[in-house]
Amino acid sequence: MRLLIVEDEKRLALSLARGLTAEGYAVDVVHDGLEGLHRAAEGAYDLVVLDIMLPGMNGYRVCAALRAAGNEVPILMLTAKDGEYDEAEGLDTGADDYLTKPFSYVVLVARVKALLRRRGRGGASPVLLVGDLRVETAARRVFRGESEVSLTAKEFAVLEQLAVRAGEVVSKAQILEHVWDFAYDGDPNIIEVYISALRRKVGAPRIQTVRGAGYRLVAPPGAGPDAGAGR
Numbered sequence: 643m644r645l646l647i648v649e650d651e652k653r654l655a656l657s658l659a660r661g662l663t664a665e666g667y668a669v670d671v672v673h674d675g676l677e678g679l680h681r682a683a684e685g686a687y688d689l690v691v692l693d694i695m696l697p698g699m700n701g702y703r704v705c706a707a708l709r710a711a712g713n714e715v716p717i718l719m720l721t722a723k724d725g726e727y728d729e730a731e732g733l734d735t736g737a738d739d740y741l742t743k744p745f746s747y748v749v750l751v752a753r754v755k756a757l758l759r760r761r762g763r764g765g766a767s768p769v770l771l772v773g774d775l776r777v778e779t780a781a782r783r784v785f786r787g788e789s790e791v792s793l794t795a796k797e798f799a800v801l802e803q804l805a806v807r808a809g810e811v812v813s814k815a816q817i818l819e820h821v822w823d824f825a826y827d828g829d830p831n832i833i834e835v836y837i838s839a840l841r842r843k844v845g846a847p848r849i850q851t852v853r854g855a856g857y858r859l860v861a862p863p864g865a866g867p868d869a870g871a872g873r
Contacts (some may be wrong), residue, residue, distance in 0.1 A: 675699030709736035750765030773861025
């Protein structure tokens, strides 16, 4: 599960990120409303923890913009304000839940888990199709034609990021941000190891290297959605 925290109080954001990472979530953090909107709109997040009082764009507007664009990611709003009007405004813009500061970390985790469970019951598993490659993001399974491809958790996460942006160039920095955590400071060339493994498992022609820019996931000629059917 991948979470985005949009919170301008850096100490609080870091504390929440560390705690939620310890709970087993992958967490990204931004401190500005405009950046939060951009990340939430282009990233494959399972939930957004969104402060209301933010520089650049407040949380109400971020939430409203995501909903207007059809983005249904669960949103837990945080605010130092208190009062029925503020809560109503937050929920009216499309937020799923609301927590007033100061709050108990245990309560926040409980709210996060409840929203994720609710989302899990919401419908069919999202499926990404790139030619005859099928990536089932909720079940975390990958199929090449009729055959299932066995991937490690990290291999799946890298492939998922490429599949979400199929046909587009995805940089190493983008993969690091979304697959590792926001504080990763190791060797970025670790991604090359996972790309090499994925090429062996899903087919080298599917993952193109764009020199100096990143990687692109494509459907090789003849590898349409029905390729491999009936084998």
